[in-house]
Amino acid sequence: MTVKRIVANVATPSVQEVQRFYADLFDLEVVMDMGWIATLSSGEVAPVQISFASEGGSGTPVPDLSIEVDDVDAVYARARSLGHQVQYPLTDEPWNLRRFYLYDPAGKLLNVLMHTG
Numbered sequence: 001m002t003v004k005r006i007v008a009n010v011a012t013p014s015v016q017e018v019q020r021f022y023a024d025l026f027d028l029e030v031v032m033d034m035g036w037i038a039t040l041s042s043g044e045v046a047p048v049q050i051s052f053a054s055e056g057g058s059g060t061p062v063p064d065l066s067i068e069v070d071d072v073d074a075v076y077a078r079a080r081s082l083g084h085q086v087q088y089p090l091t092d093e094p095w096n097l098r099r100f101y102l103y104d105p106a107g108k109l110l111n112v113l114m115h116t117g
Contacts (some may be wrong), residue, residue: 003048007039008065012106021105025079026067056101056111060088063101063111070097072114080110092116 012018013066018036022028053062069075076090079102087109088101096117102110 006048006050010065010104010106010108014105017105024082025075025084026069049114057095058091059111060101064108066111066113068112068113068115072100072112075112076100 010018015036015038019030019033019040022040023030025086028042031041032039036098046057051066072090073106076086079086079100084102086102088099090098090100092098095101096115097113099113100117102112104110
């Protein structure tokens with residue numbers, strides 16, 4: 001058996017607002033919009049992964065979603081320019097990650113990251 005995909009489903013009464021947040025911050029494209037559900041995609045093929053954690057590392061809470069990007073500094077700057085409040089500052093972690101945390105409009109804690117090593 002092969003797992004082909006794992007989809008993160010974010011419950012929200014405000015589908016359009018959350019859709020706009022992810023499209024604006026991460027340049028994701030809408031690939032399906034039925035009003036009550038919208039699916040966004042980067043168009044990239046990504047490995048299937050699921051993580052289990054007791055903490056988020058460096059004493060942070062476990063994030064709801066981790067989003068790996070190719071330029072975390074650019075996403076951080078975009079988040080700030082869009083007025084999003086950063087919950088954990090842009091940090092170089094000892095395990096070769098550069099990351100920051102913020103909440104999406106649905107209240108999900110995002111770990112936005114880039115591998116550095």
